[in-house]
Amino acid sequence: MSDLAILEKPAVANEKLEKLAAEIVRVPLELQREIEQFLYFEASLLDDWRFRDWLELFAEDVSYVLMTNTQSQTRDRRRGVHPPLTYIFNEDKYQLERRVARLETGMAWAEEPPSRTRHLVANLRVLSYDGEVVETASNYHIHRASKQTDLYSFVGTRRDKLRRVGSTWQIFERRMELDQFVLVAPNICILF
């Protein structure tokens, strides 16, 4: 009997579970792999300081947004009351390019000498797809080593929308969350 037999075994359905599991998008393996490799490649371009190449992976109409985070009491949250948020990043393609240009001046002191980063991408889920557009959610962990002993960690979720361009993809929307209420870093001088 093959190891895959379990997949073929008729199972007793659990209605509640079936309904919940319907949220899991049955994405073709090929597509999942393709998107995964694309996001890993994107991460490597940042980590290898290939910022101009990184920009190529973003569509001309890209919207790249990271919001702050606040804490409010459950009873306020239940009635939709919470302290207002604000932007950490709110970039279009041009603004992203200016950030790259800034790093290239050699005078962006927070990145001089340049830090090392590792952008880890995990828990990739495809939320929807058609022939043109794929919507994903993934968790990120960015590790940054700077100056002599400074280590920073940024953890959160990215919600990306990718558009089919020729044989590959471009990101045209990135919405991010960062799991810190008071940011434990003197600044954010790298790209997420």
Place this chain on the structure above:
Amino acid sequence: MDDLLHVRSLVNSREGTVKPAIYTDPDIYRLELERIFARSWLFLAHESMIPKAGDFFTTYMGEDAVLVVRQKDGSVEAYLNQCRHRGMRVCHADGGNTRAFTCPYHGWSYGLDGALNSVPLEKEAYRDQLDKSKWGLTRVTRIATYKGLIFGNWDATAPDLEDYLGDMKWYLDGFLDRRAGGTEVLGGVHKWTIDCNWKFAAEQFCSDQYHAPYTHASAIQVLQPTAANKADGSPLGEGQTAKPVWADALGGVQFSGNGHGSAFFFTGKPDANVWVGGQVSAYFREHYPEAVARLGEVRAKRLAGHNTMFPTLSWLNGTQTLRVWHPRGPDKIEVWAFCIGDKEMPDDVKDALIKSHARSFGPAGFLEQDDSENWVEVQKVLKGHMARRTDFCMQMGRGFEERRSDGIPGLTNYTFAETAARGFYQHWADMMSAENWGEIEALAKVSEKELADV
């Protein structure tokens, strides 16, 4: 005057030197919490953040956690965010709306007015013998507002807020009073930590225009409105005068008094050197006549300039950032940055300003990134024994102070000068060595005269 820790030997405002131990010594820091932060007027919140009864905002006065609460009668009170039973933080939210603050530890519950209203098992455990009227939340001694900004002070003998502000009111008005209707906080609060002493940040906003061309060289290079930068889009400095304003600036201004300081360039147009998107600079130009009518031409034009109200409230005109440097030990601060806009701004301009504010002076801001890096590295260098004993040079423009006759208040100098830094540290030393506000004021009189008379 007792000068318990001999801080007066560490600051020499006449010669223009400070010993960097003032940024590192834990004993000095503990005394600062008592003598600076428990005696100065400290910014708590903007009125617009807590408009309705029961609205609250949690913040800090020095390291003391406080709750700022809108009362049923419309007034504002502030309390230590500390239960009177075992000291637990009674509220963990950043803000919200409530009818009561109930401690999560044993359930003591306080009203909006800070009164202890209920205690679990009062009859059984306390045998009905607890005098609840004596155990309300600890009230911040004095609350006062100035044009929308709410301040608190623990010292009943401190001068009134407006006297404390002194000439700084003239500068603050230029930020808060450009249009009828006043200002409000736009969007949320940026909060982040920097491993540096609070005085680096406060002093820079008080006195240091000198750092801008070099520290912010990268941002200036990529954001200024040159043809190359504009080729594909709108750089943040889109509405600016295209060359550095100090190139043909008519002079500058510095000011100090009670430790406050400020500087700006005299510019030809109301749009020089503002790091905001084009839509926001267009708004400033459009409403320039109203600002002139309210403030006069000099202040109306002043859309670039840095300011610190002693000890830890700083703001930048034009980019509209207002921030508090909450101390967290001798070598750490939390920055809380608020975006301030005119109430009368159209919604689309407010939205554009929120975005510009984040892009220039949020934690990922093009300009903000550079500042924190300097302060962190200085603080690290000061781990060295010899480094802490080595004088800092604070002599720029010494002896060129003047009092102007054109109505611009304060002790003035060229834009690039350290007059306000010398005033800032002298006031710091005066507060640290004085036992009460009477002494602080007497010392300030002497210090200000000396500062002007090198």
